[in-house]
Amino acid sequence: MILLIRLAAGLVATAITLVAGLLLLGFMIVNEPAAGGGLGPDGTPLLLGQSRLSTEQLTTWWNQTGHTSASTVDGATLMGLYSDTGARLGVRGDLAVAQAVLETGYFKHFPEGGINNYAGIAVHDGANRGASFPTAADGVTGHVALLREFADAHFADAPVHAAEPGCCPTVGSLAGVWATDPDYAVSLLAIYEAMLASAGLPPEETGGPGSTPGGPVELATVDGITVAASIAPQVHALVTDAARAGLRLSGGGYRSPEQQIATRRANCGPSSYDIYEKPSSQCSPPTATPGTSMHERGLAIDFQCNGRLITSHANPCWQWLNTNAATYGLHPFNREPWHWSQDGR
Numbered sequence: 001m002i003l004l005i006r007l008a009a010g011l012v013a014t015a016i017t018l019v020a021g022l023l024l025l026g027f028m029i030v031n032e033p034a035a036g037g038g039l040g041p042d043g044t045p046l047l048l049g050q051s052r053l054s055t056e057q058l059t060t061w062w063n064q065t066g067h068t069s070a071s072t073v074d075g076a077t078l079m080g081l082y083s084d085t086g087a088r089l090g091v092r093g094d095l096a097v098a099q100a101v102l103e104t105g106y107f108k109h110f111p112e113g114g115i116n117n118y119a120g121i122a123v124h125d126g127a128n129r130g131a132s133f134p135t136a137a138d139g140v141t142g143h144v145a146l147l148r149e150f151a152d153a154h155f156a157d158a159p160v161h162a163a164e165p166g167c168c169p170t171v172g173s174l175a176g177v178w179a180t181d182p183d184y185a186v187s188l189l190a191i192y193e194a195m196l197a198s199a200g201l202p203p204e205e206t207g208g209p210g211s212t213p214g215g216p217v218e219l220a221t222v223d224g225i226t227v228a229a230s231i232a233p234q235v236h237a238l239v240t241d242a243a244r245a246g247l248r249l250s251g252g253g254y255r256s257p258e259q260q261i262a263t264r265r266a267n268c269g270p271s272s273y274d275i276y277e278k279p280s281s282q283c284s285p286p287t288a289t290p291g292t293s294m295h296e297r298g299l300a301i302d303f304q305c306n307g308r309l310i311t312s313h314a315n316p317c318w319q320w321l322n323t324n325a326a327t328y329g330l331h332p333f334n335r336e337p338w339h340w341s342q343d344g345r
């Protein structure tokens with residue numbers, strides 16, 4: 001694969017600068033990407049967002065291919081590194097794996113000098129020595145961070161920089177920029193589709209990340225609380241009647257899929273396992289896995305009482321809600337005194 005990636009002006013790709021860049025990256029707090037997966041305007045998957053395939057699904061797919069990694073670590077380890085690094089940097093780990101597999105011929109062929117270089121990084125026309133990374137984890141970070149920089153103009157923390165940060169938000173837009181091959185995206189997506197088929201998942205357009213079960217939610221904001229329009233009138237009536245009883249209810253209702261992912265990251269941990277698979281009960285506080293929260297349907301509210309989160313069943317607002325909320329179609333979730341929803345979950 002001939003690549004067009006150029007080093008940013010002034011950055012020399014010596015091992016020393018790469019190590020320094022990686023150390024720096026480790027200390028940086030990475031901004032969340034704005035996009036949350038799904039398809040871009042060109043009809044190909046967005047690079048930023050959640051991976052559709054879990055570490056386990058990627059590993060199962062890898063084992064089914066029958067290939068053996070010629071890298072410094074085995075294929076299963078690479079799947080885990082891509083999953084975790086993708087979740088940490090807000091990049092689709094599954095798409096990054098598909099790209100690495102395309103660039104290296106299933107982790108068998110690396111650019112000259114390119115130890116742990118999984119994406120032909122810094123191999124460009126007229127010079128075939130690639131960047132080298134001290135460990136497999138550094139190599140995956142270098143690749144995933146570079147993808148983030150390709151997709152996100154505000155991200156500038158990749159150890160090896162993109163020539164045009166923000167040029168390429170989708171798989172389709174990489175063609176002609178990351179690689180000269182005009183069919184680059186077609187080849188990459190063929191690998192990705194084989195991964196999806198291995199996991200029994202449908203193609204992107206019939207339910208990718210960012211989609212909500214049951215379709216988009218029609219929203220309305222009442223008394224500062226955004227909820228599904230279908231329950232907005234009753235929520236307004238409830239807040240009004242509580243105020244008559246001297247209790248000021250406020251709170252947070254609807255969460256976008258991206259907000260649910262951010263909440264899981266904050267409450268459950270940073271890895272893709274933490275965000276997408278860990279049981280809700282092991283998070284603090286318990287938080288539903290993305291795609292399953294009543295908040296994502298606008299049918300749950302985390303209530304505050306006179307400006308403070310309701311954390312006890314002794315709270316006067318909880319007591320009032322316990323007596324009255326059912327009249328307005330809201331039910332308690334007993335482990336979380338603040339959380340009330342249409343079905344008590």
Ligand SMILES: [Zn+2]
Pocket residue numbers: 295300301302338339340
């Ligand atoms: Zn809640």
